[in-house]
Amino acid sequence: MKRYRHVIFDADHTLIDFNEDEKRAFRTAFRNTPLDREEIVSAMWKYSYENWEELGLNRVNDEEIRKKYHALYYVHIHALFEYAEEKYALENADGAERIFYETLCLPSHPRSGAREVVAALSQKYAVSIATNGLSEMQNARLKEFKPFLTRLFISEEMAFIKPTVGFGNYMLNALNARADECLFVGDSLTSDIALANKIGMDAVWYDPDGRALPDGYRVTAHIRSLGELTELI
Numbered sequence: 019m020k021r022y023r024h025v026i027f028d029a030d031h032t033l034i035d036f037n038e039d040e041k042r043a044f045r046t047a048f049r050n051t052p053l054d055r056e057e058i059v060s061a062m063w064k065y066s067y068e069n070w071e072e073l074g075l076n077r078v079n080d081e082e083i084r085k086k087y088h089a090l091y092y093v094h095i096h097a098l099f100e101y102a103e104e105k106y107a108l109e110n111a112d113g114a115e116r117i118f119y120e121t122l123c124l125p126s127h128p129r130s131g132a133r134e135v136v137a138a139l140s141q142k143y144a145v146s147i148a149t150n151g152l153s154e155m156q157n158a159r160l161k162e163f164k165p166f167l168t169r170l171f172i173s174e175e176m177a178f179i180k181p182t183v184g185f186g187n188y189m190l191n192a193l194n195a196r197a198d199e200c201l202f203v204g205d206s207l208t209s210d211i212a213l214a215n216k217i218g219m220d221a222v223w224y225d226p227d228g229r230a231l232p233d234g235y236r237v238t239a240h241i242r243s244l245g246e247l248t249e250l251i
Contacts, residue, residue, distance in 0.1 A: 019238065019250050022220070024168070024195050025139050028180075028204030029149035032224050033136065033244075034126035034159060040066060043121035047099075047114040051106070058106060062098065069097050078150070078179060078209050088174045091152055095119060119155075126159035133162060135244045139251070140166035147171065148189060148202075150179045150209065169193060180206075181213035190217070201238070201251065211235050222247065 030036040044059040051058060070076060073090050074083045083090070096115065103111035139145050147163060148171040149156050156172045164170065171189055178185035190197060197218040204210025205224045212235070214221035220238040223231065228242050239250055 020220075022199060022201045022251065023144060024146065024193055024200040025143045025247075025251070026146045026148050026189065026200055026202045026219075027136065028202075028206065028210045028224075029147050029151070029156065029160060031129075031205045032203065032210075033129055033132040033147065033163065035129055036126075037063075038127040039122060039124075039159065042124075042127075043118045046121040047118040048102075051108075053106060058102075061105075062102060065101055066094075066098055069094055069101070073097075078181060079212075084179055084182065087150070087179050088152060123155050123158040125161045128162065129244060131243065131245050135247055136163055136166045138248055143251075144168040144193070146189070146193065148180065148185070149173065180209040181216060183216055186213055186217035186219070203247065207232065207235050211237060222250070 027033050041059055041063055044062045045055060048055050048058050073094055074080060075087065075090055075094060077083045078087075095118070099108070099111040099115040099118070102108045102114065108114060136145055145166055146169040147160060147167060150173040153172050153174040157170070160170060169192055171192070173179040173185065176185060176188050178188055186197070190200070193200070198220075201220045201222060202210060202214040203222045203224055207223070211221050211223055215236050221236070222239045222241055223237045224241055224244065226242050231237060231240060241247065241250070
């Protein structure tokens with residue numbers, strides 16, 4: 019693999035584990051419930067996925083969704099606790115929603131080996147993170163990685179979301195870099211790999227499940243663990 023100046027990582031499901039973070043936030047929000055807390059957490063986590071899909075937040079290639087992505091993110095969080103209020107007769111839904119959000123703004127659960135890989139690569143490359151998400155939340159969740167970063171790109175601060183060319187150009191301009199000097203590492207084909215393909219950047223698909231690469235995407239490497247990166251570059 020060729021020599022790069024920059025390595026750019028996705029955040030959620032690549033370096034950090036959003037699923038575990040969200041479950042922690044639900045457990046904290048429902049800590050005083052007299053009901054079975056783990057049963058509620060499981061049900062709320064399932065509903066969160068369904069509501070995210072229903073609002074279209076997974077459709078990052080939809081122009082209308084792109085325009086209101088961050089507003090919809092706040093709508094999504096509020097909808098979770100409207101649902102909980104109705105389903106579980108939650109007495110203080112507003113308070114639970116606040117606790118949920120505040121807990122999601124704590125340092126994240128890192129993926130296995132993620133911090134060590136980023137630290138090691140930062141000795142040889144300028145390492146950045148590029149993430150779709152809310153500024154307050156992502157800044158806090160990625161706190162443990164910040165000592166190793168050149169830049170942290172968060173969509174709410176940029177007026178662009180992945181995989182738009184605008185997001186890519188914003189990164190390249192901020193890094194004073196060419197696309198062919200950068201390697202993008204991410205788990206999402208429709209967001210991370212699509213962005214790299216659009217702007218002519220090499221990409222590594224982080225795919226712990228070892229799935230077949232669908233037609234229409236180009237990757238330089240396909241890895242199942244982040245530790246493989248230190249052997250590739």
